[in-house]
Amino acid sequence: MSAARPLLLPYAALIGAIVTLCVGTSLAKGLFPIVGAQGTSAYRVGFAALILMLVWRPWNHPISRADLGRVALYGAVMGVLNLSFYMAIRTVPLGVAVAIEFIGPLAVSVASSRKLIHFVWIGLAVLGLALLLPIDPGARPLDPVGVGFACVAAVMWALYIILGKRTGHLHAGRSVALGMVAAALIVVPIGVASAGTALFQPRLIALGLVAAVMSSAIPYSLEMIALRAIPKRSFGVMLSLEPAAGAVAGLVILREHLAATQWLAIAAIVAASAGTIMTTPAEPMVEDAP
Numbered sequence: 001m002s003a004a005r006p007l008l009l010p011y012a013a014l015i016g017a018i019v020t021l022c023v024g025t026s027l028a029k030g031l032f033p034i035v036g037a038q039g040t041s042a043y044r045v046g047f048a049a050l051i052l053m054l055v056w057r058p059w060n061h062p063i064s065r066a067d068l069g070r071v072a073l074y075g076a077v078m079g080v081l082n083l084s085f086y087m088a089i090r091t092v093p094l095g096v097a098v099a100i101e102f103i104g105p106l107a108v109s110v111a112s113s114r115k116l117i118h119f120v121w122i123g124l125a126v127l128g129l130a131l132l133l134p135i136d137p138g139a140r141p142l143d144p145v146g147v148g149f150a151c152v153a154a155v156m157w158a159l160y161i162i163l164g165k166r167t168g169h170l171h172a173g174r175s176v177a178l179g180m181v182a183a184a185l186i187v188v189p190i191g192v193a194s195a196g197t198a199l200f201q202p203r204l205i206a207l208g209l210v211a212a213v214m215s216s217a218i219p220y221s222l223e224m225i226a227l228r229a230i231p232k233r234s235f236g237v238m239l240s241l242e243p244a245a246g247a248v249a250g251l252v253i254l255r256e257h258l259a260a261t262q263w264l265a266i267a268a269i270v271a272a273s274a275g276t277i278m279t280t281p282a283e284p285m286v287e288d289a290p
Contacts (some may be wrong), residue, residue: 010229011238017222018242022094022249024214029089029254031207035195037086042184042191042199043208045082048216049184052177061174067167071175074163075182081156083187084149092146093256095247096132099269100150102243103129104157106269109276117279121272128268131261140259176220240273 031040063071088097106125110118132142167175192199199205230238243266250256258266 010226013222014226014230014238017219017226018239018245019249020222021215021219022098022242022245023253024211024216024219025089025246026094026249026253028086028211028215029094031204031211032090035191035198035204035208037090038083038187038193039191039195039199040208040211041083041086042188042195043205044086044212044215045079045180045184045187046191047209047212049177049180051212051217052173052180056171056173056177058174058177061171063170063174063178067170068178070163070167071170071178072182074160074167074175075179076186077156077159077163078179079183079186081153081160082183083190084152084156088146088149088153090146091143092150093247093258093262094250094254095243095256095258095266096142096262097146097150097153098246099128099132099243099266100147101153101157102240102269102273103151104154105161106273106276107154108158108161109273115279118276121276121279124268124275125272128265128272131265131268240270243273244270 028040028044031043035043085097085101088101092100103125106121110122167179247256247258247263247266251258
């Protein structure tokens with residue numbers, strides 16, 4: 001039993017990261033009626049930037065102008081990703097939004113290989129997206145604006161992966177910290193402009209800090225533990241469970257009930273994502289959305 005513990009710990013850490021991220025996002029959604037999606041996103045990105053800067057202290061390490069530009073672009077995409085996803089879950093159930101967003105990394109994985117089997121996974125993902133349409137009489141129609149924001153988040157997640165690889169030669173913690181600062185420079189002003197002085201109420205600041213820690217600081221820390229011991233392909237397969245975890249968190253915490261076809265859609269997208277990663281010979285994508 002004691003010998004199995006070190007082997008199970010990284011997988012437990014990754015499951016904890018997925019669950020904490022989904023729970024933290026669900027809790028963050030509770031702030032929407034007060035400060036809006038923009039204000040909540042400002043809390044998450046702003047506090048995450050502060051925490052990461054204090055932890056990694058990138059100012060103690062020189063960085064070239066070219067690398068700083070790469071990190072800034074990576075961070076800008078990270079900011080738009082966070083903001084567009086929070087804008088999506090205003091009107092779209094969490095599990096559905098995560099499923100749509102996950103099409104981004106799925107597309108990146110598929111683009112890295114030309115295997116025939118990948119067309120099966122593409123078809124399965126397309127089937128999943130088609131099932132998200134309100135064809136079931138018991139399904140609530142999806143808000144097209146919310147779906148649009150989820151699609152933007154999917155594109156941003158794909159760009160986040162591509163741009164993140166271009167900063168792969170840099171220290172991971174310091175580059176993420178600087179990138180989060182760039183994201184905050186975009187998201188925080190939008191949040192302040194939208195929420196106004198409500199954003200500076202001490203009670204809401206405390207709740208925003210809790211949401212930021214739950215949806216950013218803890219998941220990122222647990223993922224770092226997992227990445228050290230879990231093979232990248234296995235990491236990607238487990239990460240593809242995130243849409244299902246988001247749907248469960250939305251059901252339990254937010255009371256977001258889905259129709260049977262929407263649960264089936266999420267299952268199809270999870271299966272397509274896992275299948276793509278398992279059959280991609282090139283290095284699989286392992287980056288999570290911030």
